[in-house]
Amino acid sequence: MSENAMGGELVSCETRRRMLALLAAVAGWLVPGLGHAIQRMWGRAAACFLCVGMLVAVGAGMRGRIFSQYGSDAFDRLGFFADAGSGSFYFLMRTIEKDGPDVSKADGDYGTRFLATAGVLNLLAALHAYEVARGRKA
Amino acid sequence: MTLSHLQAMLLFALAISVAFGFLGRRRPAERARFIVWSFLVFLGVGIAVGWLMYPFSK
Numbered sequence: 001m002s003e004n005a006m007g008g009e010l011v012s013c014e015t016r017r018r019m020l021a022l023l024a025a026v027a028g029w030l031v032p033g034l035g036h037a038i039q040r041m042w043g044r045a046a047a048c049f050l051c052v053g054m055l056v057a058v059g060a061g062m063r064g065r066i067f068s069q070y071g072s073d074a075f076d077r078l079g080f081f082a083d084a085g086s087g088s089f090y091f092l093m094r095t096i097e098k099d100g101p102d103v104s105k106a107d108g109d110y111g112t113r114f115l116a117t118a119g120v121l122n123l124l125a126a127l128h129a130y131e132v133a134r135g136r137k138a
Numbered sequence: 139m140t141l142s143h144l145q146a147m148l149l150f151a152l153a154i155s156v157a158f159g160f161l162g163r164r165r166p167a168e169r170a171r172f173i174v175w176s177f178l179v180f181l182g183v184g185i186a187v188g189w190l191m192y193p194f195s196k
Contacts, residue, residue: 047160051153061139110146
């Protein structure tokens with residue numbers, strides 16, 4: 001095999017790996033744990049799915065505040081960014097929480113934190129899936 | 139759903155510890171050790187901060 005052909009193969013391999021990493025990150029963001037599942041890391045996938053799912057279910061059950069994209073200030077937008085980190089679970093939050101938020105009690109306030117944590121945790125998991133796919137982490 | 143402060147903290151600590159344990163460690167034994175350690179640290183710090191704030195609650 002010539003050097004040019006080998007070089008081309010290496011570039012194509014690197015491009016494929018980068019595409020797979022991007023796919024893992026986007027999939028992991030959309031459905032918690034999917035980024036690891038497509039890399040056959042079943043334990044990590046199940047842990048991400050269950051932990052993010054549990055935080056969303058408890059947070060919405062406690063009637064935490066779900067931020068929308070039409071926030072009036074920087075904190076609202078930051079809250080939306082955190083909540084949207086849950087991917088498809090963001091819409092699940094809205095489905096579970098039919099009565100709307102109630103932050104007049106401590107429960108609602110805790111629920112808001114649970115929902116934000118679920119989103120940030122999922123973003124972290126998606127980033128981890130990306131790094132694993134790139135071969136930078138085990 | 140109504141949870142006490144302690145129950146909410148326990149659930150939060152458990153979810154975060156399990157997720158960090160699975161993402162950060164690869165071997166099952168290391169994972170289990172990290173999950174237990176992280177959970178206990180969450181619990182200890184939470185209770186310590188709670189007691190530190192107690193004098194200001196009155």
